[in-house]
Amino acid sequence: MNHDEVALLVRQRGVIDRRRHPDLAGRIDWLVRTDRLVRLLPSIYTTPEAAQDPAIRILAAATWDPDAVITGPAAARLTDLVQGSLSCVTLASRRRTRQPGFRIERRTVPADLIMEKEGIRCTTPALTALDLCSTLGGDGIDAVLRSRRATLAQLWDALRLTACRSGNGDRRRLLLDSRSKPWSAAERRAHRLLRAARIEGWIANLRVELHGQVYYLDIAFPKLRVVVEIDGRGHADPQQFAWDRIRQNDLVLDGWLVLRFTWSMITETPEAVVVAVIKALELRQQPV
Numbered sequence: 001m002n003h004d005e006v007a008l009l010v011r012q013r014g015v016i017d018r019r020r021h022p023d024l025a026g027r028i029d030w031l032v033r034t035d036r037l038v039r040l041l042p043s044i045y046t047t048p049e050a051a052q053d054p055a056i057r058i059l060a061a062a063t064w065d066p067d068a069v070i071t072g073p074a075a076a077r078l079t080d081l082v083q084g085s086l087s088c089v090t091l092a093s094r095r096r097t098r099q100p101g102f103r104i105e106r107r108t109v110p111a112d113l114i115m116e117k118e119g120i121r122c123t124t125p126a127l128t129a130l131d132l133c134s135t136l137g138g139d140g141i142d143a144v145l146r147s148r149r150a151t152l153a154q155l156w157d158a159l160r161l162t163a164c165r166s167g168n169g170d171r172r173r174l175l176l177d178s179r180s181k182p183w184s185a186a187e188r189r190a191h192r193l194l195r196a197a198r199i200e201g202w203i204a205n206l207r208v209e210l211h212g213q214v215y216y217l218d219i220a221f222p223k224l225r226v227v228v229e230i231d232g233r234g235h236a237d238p239q240q241f242a243w244d245r246i247r248q249n250d251l252v253l254d255g256w257l258v259l260r261f262t263w264s265m266i267t268e269t270p271e272a273v274v275v276a277v278i279k280a281l282e283l284r285q286q287p288v
Helices: 003-013 022-033 054-064 072-078 125-136 139-147 152-161 168-176 185-196 238-253 263-268 270-285
Strands: 038-041 044-046 069-071 089-092 102-105 114-117 120-123 203-210 213-221 226-231 257-262
Touching (some): 003 022, 038 054, 044 054, 054 069, 054 072, 054 120, 069 072, 069 125, 072 089, 072 120, 072 125, 120 125, 125 139, 125 152, 125 168, 139 152, 152 168, 185 226, 185 263, 185 270, 213 238, 226 238, 226 263, 226 270, 257 263, 257 270, 263 270
Parallel strands (some): 069 120, 089 102, 226 257
Antiparallel strands (some): 038 044, 114 120, 203 213
């Protein structure tokens, strides 16, 4: 096998493990010297153009230690829970190394909280969401609940199975704050406002079917047919804007009183939000 064939092999597989190909050691060294391969981890190489690809770096970690468990943002990326850039691949491993872009965690992941994705071991969505609390706050929990990849009960089980971890106090508070299963940071804030104002009788993300279309109402008071819709920080898409209007029209025509609040309204004028909700509930309680 010549140098070009080795480079092609790397491109096809994503990475090459020098330990498994001792006969190619000289060719790998030459490709590194000529900048056609780069080392990601001890004995693990890839092409320069692939070196910053999150998927390739996760594959490199799993190839370096097949018994390792990918954790945190890397696990979220691998399981499509959270997208975006990935500055560091974290993994729980008994092996030790120091390499830029990788961090070895000294932790034991319970077997019940390990899954496989594309042959790579990683934390389950429930534990991944808890791991993300240290950097994303409640956003990781919201993402997993919104995607239905894990239930709130499974999140509590994951916390119980990883007791005594540093930061579990914050994770516990965020889970308590998630008892109404918010799907976004804006919904989480709105839930806090309603609880603080002692407003009861509401259900988060209530499923309703209108005209053959299924809708999930952000905050619904089903007995009074009042719905509070939350426009989060990501509602600038024109298609989403149009869809929200269709949804609102269907709700109004079905007899729902619809209130809409933006992220800025919830965060900057929370008192006004609470007053509007109370007025809407009082209006529906008045005799017709």
